[in-house]
Amino acid sequence: METKVIKIDDKHIDMELINQAAKLIKAGKIVAFPTETVYGLGANGLNEKAVEGLFKAKGRPQDNPLILHISSLDQLKTLVLEVPDIAYECRKRFWPGPLTMIFKKSEIVPYIITGGLETVAIRMPKNKIALELIKEANVPIAGPSANLSGRPSPTNASHVIEDLFGKIDMIIDGGDTGVGLESTVLDVSGDAPMILRPGGVTFEDLKEFIPNLTQDLGTIKSDNTIVPKSPGQKYKHYAPKADMYVYTGNIDNVVKSIINQSNKHIKEGKKVGIMATTETKDMYDKGTILIAGSRNDRNTIAANLFKTLRIFDEEKVDIILAEGVETDNIGRAIMNRMMKASGGKIINV
Ligand code: AMP
Ligand code: MG
Numbered sequence: 605m606e607t608k609v610i611k612i613d614d615k616h617i618d619m620e621l622i623n624q625a626a627k628l629i630k631a632g633k634i635v636a637f638p639t640e641t642v643y644g645l646g647a648n649g650l651n652e653k654a655v656e657g658l659f660k661a662k663g664r665p666q667d668n669p670l671i672l673h674i675s676s677l678d679q680l681k682t683l684v685l686e687v688p689d690i691a692y693e694c695r696k697r698f699w700p701g702p703l704t705m706i707f708k709k710s711e712i713v714p715y716i717i718t719g720g721l722e723t724v725a726i727r728m729p730k731n732k733i734a735l736e737l738i739k740e741a742n743v744p745i746a747g748p749s750a751n752l753s754g755r756p757s758p759t760n761a762s763h764v765i766e767d768l769f770g771k772i773d774m775i776i777d778g779g780d781t782g783v784g785l786e787s788t789v790l791d792v793s794g795d796a797p798m799i800l801r802p803g804g805v806t807f808e809d810l811k812e813f814i815p816n817l818t819q820d821l822g823t824i825k826s827d828n829t830i831v832p833k834s835p836g837q838k839y840k841h842y843a844p845k846a847d848m849y850v851y852t853g854n855i856d857n858v859v860k861s862i863i864n865q866s867n868k869h870i871k872e873g874k875k876v877g878i879m880a881t882t883e884t885k886d887m888y889d890k891g892t893i894l895i896a897g898s899r900n901d902r903n904t905i906a907a908n909l910f911k912t913l914r915i916f917d918e919e920k921v922d923i924i925l926a927e928g929v930e931t932d933n934i935g936r937a938i939m940n941r942m943m944k945a946s947g948g949k950i951i952n953v
Pocket of ligand 2: 748
């Protein structure tokens with residue numbers, strides 16, 4: 605398949621190009637587009653055939669439901685049975701933005717979108733290119749991250765090209781995404797609002813006005829595996845090619861442990877990648893050292909996490925030793941992604 609790559613500047617949006625992309629979406633084709641979280645892989649969310657193509661291009665398991673991206677409140681009302689008061693409140697504060705809400709679905713939402721569930725995930729993205737594209741296409745756009753299933757999510761167009769060139773119809777290059785991690789998923793379809801996936805809008809942000817807010821920590825089955833309420837959370841995700849270990853705890857201990865481990869692996873002839881931070885980088889001297897961001901502003905770590913994992917892949921390191929972060933605020937989303945990327949190999953020191 606021929607993949608057309610077009611560049612759109614979000615400060616001077618070329619509506620001619622948006623129109624080209626919207627036409628493809630309306631015709632059932634697949635277009636990757638920037639959002640403020642990560643790049644999305646877009647298809648008409650009400651066209652089952654188009655959505656099937658989306659799952660295929662990504663290699664995504666069909667029981668992992670998709671998020672519908674919308675550009676207006678009117679559009680929301682056609683897709684859900686009811687909009688609870690708390691959803692209005694969240695929308696006022698966080699839409700457009702990195703918050704996805706789960707509602708009871710209306711009849712027009714196909715089950716291929718929801719993985720067979722009676723609920724549907726909906727978000728209004730903040731990126732202007734994304735909003736214009738949805739408006740012009742005049743349909744809700746299904747938009748999982750525009751990466752091959754399992755790989756780190758794409759935060760710029762070159763990541764999308766790497767994973768999906770030749771498999772989709774168009775890629776809109778709109779520069780780097782801002783937040784860098786996927787949206788927070790908040791279930792408002794039940795009695796008490798529950799966070800199913802941590803993201804850019806934090807537990808602390810929501811708790812402020814949702815006193816009965818809870819978080820899904822997964823139910824533990826008899827064989828000790830964890831069953832999350834959000835189907836997608838059970839899959840291995842965001843994984844670099846190298847084996848990854850994440851160190852948490854007192855930062856001096858973390859650095860010491862990483863240096864010890866790194867020396868051991870280097871002696872064995874392995875190529876070691878170290879994911880450091882601005883504050884600690886000078887303490888390491890061996891290995892491929894990358895700075896994910898600053899411990900004083902963890903949003904910078906969120907923004908660079910997936911990109912850093914992809915650079916380690918390019919550098920062909922055998923092993924990645926990463927510094928963890930505190931799990932309050934945005935740290936919770938960062939550690940959730942690091943846990944998945946490492947396959948749960950978190951070492952508290
Ligand atoms: P992604 O498209 O990769 O950002 O993933 C979307 C996330 O939203 C996945 O973790 C899905 O499991 C979750 N999700 C989508 N729809 C639902 C739903 N109806 N109920 C629970 N989780 C959902
Ligand atoms: Mg994804």
